[in-house]
Amino acid sequence: MVNFIIRRLLLAMLVMLTVLTISFALTRLSGDLAVSIAGPQATAEDVAIIRKAYGLDRPEIVQFFDWARSVASGDLGRSYLYHTPVADLIANRLPVTLTLGLVGLCIALATAIPLGILAAMREGSLVDRGIMLIAVIGQAMPSFWLGLLLIIWLGLKLQWLPISGVDEWDGYVLPGIVLAFSAIPALMRLTRSGMVDALASDYVRTARAKGLSRVSIVLKHALRNAAMPVVAVAAVQLGFMLGGSIVIEAVFSLHGVGYLGWESISKNDFPVVQAVVLFLAALFIVLTLFADLLNAVLDPRLRTG
């Protein structure tokens, strides 16, 4: 087990290093950073000044190692635009994205698990087919469009919920619903297939033979066994949701990390862009590490692999 954890940690760090390199290379795609920062009206002198001020006149490889070293010591660089440390900017925006992600995950689990159980209990029936059809429809829904529709109907026509901003807790409800949509199909399918297997297993048959009630069999015996893989996948889904919340933050004007990334991209604030890419990747890596370790605890066969 210890060996497995060490292997997994090493792998996570290697992935982190690769993402570090990619996020650095990404911002160099435009060719000359200094020209991009200076903007279209800048003179050659302006560009030269900027190149010097930001240390862009040094060889790329020096810049890279400089950046990698400062990241390792916890310094993500300074924003060209706000002139504040990027780490502070991310820290300020993080609560919004994290809350949104968690609200979305809760809504997704609260929808996906009951529906998945219901589909498994009525396997092969029209109820089952109907629920799986919902999953297909959910997958086809463009999230930004769904967001706009909810804004028009729930926010504006019915005035149930605020349509943008998060001054109150209920500002998270609409974006949370939209974000949940992306995770519901996968979680629902997993719950369903786990429950189908569990319900067909020997211990459920034993429980039935003992005369336990249907509710008790499903919730106590079957669900407990089907739930653990769902938890592991939920962690990975949360990672995807935090990375993908950028579209939803844009639709609902939530000033989270994704919004920061989008803003910085359109304003050529490269230190922020590369730091946000790195940060979101790090979140994902930590969450998948958690999911892997959870799986290893549950299934000893994986530890040797």
Next chain:
Amino acid sequence: MKYRPRLRSFLAGLGAAIVLSTALVAVLAPLLVPHDPFAQDLGSRLVPPSWMVGGRPANLLGTDQLGRDYLSRLIYGARISMLIGVLTVVASGLIGITLGVLGGFFGGRIDDVVMFVITCRLSIPLILVALSVVSLVGSSLIVVVLTLGLLLWDRFAVVARATTMQVRTQDYVAAAWGAGCSRFSILVREVLPNIAHHLVVVATLEMALAILLEAALSFLGLGVPPPLPSWGLMIAEAKDYMFFSPWVIMVPGIALFVLVLGINLLGDGLRDLLGAARDA
């Protein structure tokens, strides 16, 4: 799964019909459009669809904020979505299948490397990176296709790798080894044809995802550049008017939703038909 076969084949047929008719519309777009999709008419902006109050027969689905015929733009938008979908699948399929088959076939160190590359790809925040690339390189149809192609190969690689591992141990592969076939010939003539049906299903999933992502990128202003009528871009441009005339976001949104739904239904149908494994 023991679903009712009639419902199942009806949904698959519906999916196929949606995809085929969209493809047809995309190919025949210049013959089908009632107006020039780029021609502005500032005198008749935001005319509602013809069946609504204030609508007129000349513009069946109304006009947009610049007075361009909405139906014509919608038809040309089908071209962009289908083009993005197909080209992205080709690009990402090439990358993903190559990686997956190599990892699954050779195993060992090569497989470790392939798994590592897949893990790295999954860690990268997709939309953010795609936005940065398009913003830095400049937005155009081909840049969007290449960006999405370079990012969306992960599922191809995962499925190709897993299925190749299964096929590798089959008797006919052993027989080919025994007959003295080269590695390359075994890969191309024995392995690929026998995992192809799994890959076709992945292709539909990826096509749907690519179309949704293009729309999202265009919606955020860093996808297909205006005045091209991408459905995502149409929604973005119409967003400011949606409170007074909600149909401006309904028309392109429904088109997008129906096409992606059709591709997914077709994929599910193919999965049943070809007996491919369900992944994810």
